[in-house]
Amino acid sequence: MSSTHPASLINNPTPFVQWLRGVAPYVHAFRDKTFVIAFGGELIEQGRLEDLVFDVSLLKAMGMRIVLVHGAHPQIESQLSLRGINSEFANGMRITSAQTLEAVKEACGALRLSIEAVFSQGLPNTPMAGSSINVVSGNFITAKPVGVLNGIDFLHTGVVRKINREAINSQLAQGQIVLLSPLGFSPTGEVFNLSTPEVAAAVASQLHADKLILLSHDNLVGEDNATIPELDVEQARAMSEQMPLGYFLRQCLSASWIAVQSGVPRAHIVPVDTDGALLLELFQHDGVGTMITKNLLETLREAAFDDLGGILQLITPLEENGTLVARGREKLETELPFFSVIEHDNVILGCAALYPFPEDKMAEMACFSIDPDMQGMGLGERMLAHMEKRARKQGFKELFVLTTRAAHWFLKHGFAAGHVDDLPADKKRMYNWQRKSQIFIKKIM
Structure with a gap:
């Protein structure tokens, strides 16, 4: 045959x-x-x-x-x-x-x-x-x-x-x-x-x-x-x-x-x-x-334990190519309360984490990721707006990000270029000089 x-x-x-x-x-x-x-x-x-x-x-x-x-x-x-x-x-x-x-x-x-x-x-x-x-x-x-x-x-x-x-x-x-x-x-x-x-x-x-x-x-x-x-x-x-x-x-x-x-x-x-x-x-x-x-299927919300698999599926390719710092499952589990997700029809399409630095009235938005097949459809903008709202609700006045590949996107959305010296003291000590991440800061109050 x-x-x-x-x-x-x-x-x-x-x-x-x-x-x-x-x-x-x-x-x-x-x-x-x-x-x-x-x-x-x-x-x-x-x-x-x-x-x-x-x-x-x-x-x-x-x-x-x-x-x-x-x-x-x-x-x-x-x-x-x-x-x-x-x-x-x-x-x-x-x-x-x-x-x-x-x-x-x-x-x-x-x-x-x-x-x-x-x-x-x-x-x-x-x-x-x-x-x-x-x-x-x-x-x-x-x-x-x-x-x-x-x-x-x-x-x-x-x-x-x-x-x-x-x-x-x-x-x-x-x-x-x-x-x-x-x-x-x-x-x-x-x-x-x-x-x-x-x-x-x-x-x-x-x-x-x-x-x-x-x-x-x-x-x-x-x-x-x-x-x-x-x-x-x-x-x-x-x-x-x-x-x-x-x-x-x-x-x-x-x-x-x-x-x-x-x-x-x-x-x-x-x-x-x-x-x-x-x-x-x-x-x-x-x-x-x-x-x-009857109701739109997209929801933006804080992450739950059941979202762990979906978040890992999103961020693992980015960790493997160096876009994101590798976290590992155990670390991600402990940091899950910091995360928010975009869910559509029970599928996680985007995530981001908000790490607080209360003494400096600043918060870091990290692990920002949108499903590659859904990019260009406004999900990133909606996630950013959600994280800014979450940060304001917690009393922060500035939001900062560290990125190696998305500088233009953050500049386009109201962030200004910053320096390591602009970071909170605790974050400054953790800064990875080998990655040489660019720093962008946005006032949110």
């Missing part, structure tokens, strides 16, 4: 091994968890369905319970064009006439068959090789009409009334992927056209899902044009209200905060145009999209 492994992997397997070890905790944490994943019909129009199905199949193989909700906007528009029917919208919603509803049903039916067909692939030399994944669709959604709003009758446009939670959970328990179209049914047999993000939010809320994931062609970006990594419910609500009605990203953002407010722990808006974005968002700590939670 010939090997198909790339030569680079054979010659240097270390990055792959490290990556696999890095994702293992996520695989363990996500097993048996329920994910509701929604995507628009644009993804299918662009020929990206197979990639998504492969990634979803990988999640399923890892033991995750998957509900998929597909959209159909471009396919509906195509069907309407074939029938010579103009689209009508009001308040950001489609007005669904009887003729439009037929186009909606045609588009959704064809899409559902296409998605099921891709999941049925099991060809050798594809990511689906050897897979056996069943996809189940059905009348799981009970809906009601939007009705008349501001004098406009939305006809067959509806909103979700109820999700058949028991039936969906039964299918998930049997190992099926549940596929939902943006259609709902009334007890009298009527069919209603629904919003894909609204369906996804309702399903996630009523299933008590662990995650709602919405794939969007637009990113949530801040003033610096960089993706916003995290929002709480109130921030998400405020941002959504500033967006135009009918804007898909607004619908995703609204669905996210509503789901989180209803008890879903986390919602994610993920840039579908990034290859493998679903996997990158789930298996990388910082992800590639925007996560919405």
